[in-house]
Amino acid sequence: MYICVSLVKIKNNLMKKTILICLLLISGVFTYGRIPETANGKASNMPGSPMNYMSLRASIAYLNAVSTVSRPVTSALNVIGNGLLKSIAGNGYHHTDKATNSNVLRLTIARSSFTDETIIRFVDQATNGFDGSFDAYKMFSNNDDYPQVYSVVGSDEYAINSLPLLTANTSVQLGYLTENAGTHSITATDVSTFDPGIGIQLEDVSNSVITDLRLQPTYTFTTSTGTFENRFIVHFLLPATSNNTPGQSRTTQIYTYDKAVYIGNVEGNNARVVVYNMLGQEILTQNLHAGVINKINTVFITGQYIVAIIEKSKTTTQKVYIK
Numbered sequence: 001m002y003i004c005v006s007l008v009k010i011k012n013n014l015m016k017k018t019i020l021i022c023l024l025l026i027s028g029v030f031t032y033g034r035i036p037e038t039a040n041g042k043a044s045n046m047p048g049s050p051m052n053y054m055s056l057r058a059s060i061a062y063l064n065a066v067s068t069v070s071r072p073v074t075s076a077l078n079v080i081g082n083g084l085l086k087s088i089a090g091n092g093y094h095h096t097d098k099a100t101n102s103n104v105l106r107l108t109i110a111r112s113s114f115t116d117e118t119i120i121r122f123v124d125q126a127t128n129g130f131d132g133s134f135d136a137y138k139m140f141s142n143n144d145d146y147p148q149v150y151s152v153v154g155s156d157e158y159a160i161n162s163l164p165l166l167t168a169n170t171s172v173q174l175g176y177l178t179e180n181a182g183t184h185s186i187t188a189t190d191v192s193t194f195d196p197g198i199g200i201q202l203e204d205v206s207n208s209v210i211t212d213l214r215l216q217p218t219y220t221f222t223t224s225t226g227t228f229e230n231r232f233i234v235h236f237l238l239p240a241t242s243n244n245t246p247g248q249s250r251t252t253q254i255y256t257y258d259k260a261v262y263i264g265n266v267e268g269n270n271a272r273v274v275v276y277n278m279l280g281q282e283i284l285t286q287n288l289h290a291g292v293i294n295k296i297n298t299v300f301i302t303g304q305y306i307v308a309i310i311e312k313s314k315t316t317t318q319k320v321y322i323k
Contacts, residue, residue, distance in 0.1 A: 101193060102193045102194070103121055103122040103123075103165070103166065103193060103194055104119060104120075104121040104190050104193050105119070105120045105121065105188060105189075105190060105191065105193075105194070105200065105234070106118075106119055106188070106189045106190050107119075107120070107149060107174065107186055107187070107188055107234070108149075108186070108187045108189065109147045109148070109149040109176055109184060109185070109186050110147070110184065110185045110186075110187065111145075111146075111147045111178065111180055111182070111183070111184050114145045114146045114147065115146070115147075116141075116146055116147055116148045116149050117149070118138070118149045118150050118151060118158070118159055118160070118161070118174075119159070119160045119161065120151060120161045120163070120172050120234060121134075121160070121161070121162050121163070122162070122163050122164065122165050122166050122170075122236075123162045123163070123164075123165070124164075124165055126162040126163055126164050126165075127164060128153075128163060128164065129153075130153070130156065130158075131162055134160070134162035135158055135160055135161060135162050136158065136159045136160040137156065137157065137158060137159065138150040138157040138158060138159040139159070140177065144179035144180070145179075145180070147176060147177065147178040147180070147184055148176065148177045148178075149174065149175070149176045149177075149186070150174075150175050150176070151172055151173065151174060151175070152173040152174065152175040152229045153173075157175060166198065166236060166238060167238075168238065169235070169236065169237050169238055169255040169256075170235075170236045171233050171234065171235045171236070171257040172233070172234045172236075173229065173230070173232075173233055174186075174202075174231075174232035174233065174234055175227065175228060175229035175232075176223075176227075176228055176231075176232070177226070177227045177228075178223060178225060178226070179225050180225065181222075181223060181224045181225050182222060182223070183220060183221075183222055184220070184221055184222070184223055185218055185219065185220045185221070186202065186218070186219050186221075186232070187217055187218040187219075188200065188202070188213040188217045188218075189217065191213055191214055191217065194236075195239075197238075197239035198236060198237060198238060198239065199212070199214070199235070199236070199237035199253075199264075200212075200213045200214060200234070200235070200236055200237075201213060201234070201235040201237065201293065202219050202232060202233075202234055202235075203232065203233040203234075203235060203295075204219070204221060204231060204232060205230060205231055205232070205233065206231050208295055210235075210262075210292070210293040210295070233257060235255070235257065235262070237253065237255060252264070252265055252266055252267075252309050252311065252314075252316045253265055254307050254309065254316070254318045254320065255320075256320045256321060256322055258323050259297065259298050259299070259300065259322055259323055260295055260296065260297050260298065261273070261275070261295070261296040261298060261307060261320065261322070262293055262294070262295055262296075263288060263293070263294040263296065263307075263309060264292075264293045264294070266288045266289070266290055266294070266309060266311055267290065267311040267312055267313060267314075268290050268311065268312055269287075269288075269289055269290050270287075270311075270312060271287070271288040271290070271309060271310060271311040271312070272285060272286060272287050272288055272309075272310050273285065273286050273288055273294070273296060273307060273308065273309055273310075274307075274308045274310065275296075275298070275300075275305050275306070275307050275308075276305065276306040276308070277300075277303075277305060277306075278303070278304055278305070278306070280306075283300070283305075284296070284298065288309070298322055300322050302322065302323050303321070303322065304319055304320065304321055304322075305319070305320055305321075305322055306318070306319055306320075307319075307320050
């Protein structure tokens, strides 16, 4: 089991000096800690990345020697392994064991045998911002063999991204860094911890491919070297319900992210979408395709719109917000 610790934001002469210590739990005793391979503030806080081990006492002492980094890390202790996930900060303590650990998605990026993992989860009391009790910033390894993956939240990178419980369709920007061009993959695990009716999709914006991670948990892609924070989006979709009869399921699903409208599960290839502004004026019409997620890129001004899906046997309408 791996223990990942983001040390508190230091308020004395060690201000802004941070270190991420990964502890190995052996027989219930914290015995080893992970330190950055150089004193430049770079480290990885997820299992699967290259590790240098030293005693916990030495790891703590190492804090005094590391150079300052640009972002202080808020207090959080994140325990990951064997289905156990804990967060401790201040006076807060939050624990879920394997039996109750739900709504946790693990995403692993891999290049050959070199892997890195990030977590997106939905937790009661979490917010969309950084929560010291639930989230962890990404601390990057300086071993170039390893690709690295994380959630992009504003200008920050999260190793563990905890969000409020799902009450609406939610999309998360996924970033990655690699120093090696070629074939990589992203694999989703623990999808089964979500309600079966919740859709989980990975979108590759570069080629408009949207993968249902329940049906195909691994997505393989090629990449050049660099940092990529706008290529992938993870979509979490609530079960679709009818606009006319609450709770009645329907096939067609409509959701938005940023300036795009997504439409899934249409009947046949003769379906089309019509978008109206709030004055009832038609501002877009486009044909849809069956068997895929249709993505409609828009250039509308920010606001609310009515999306109508016209199919052979029915018409579905939904009000949406487009940024």
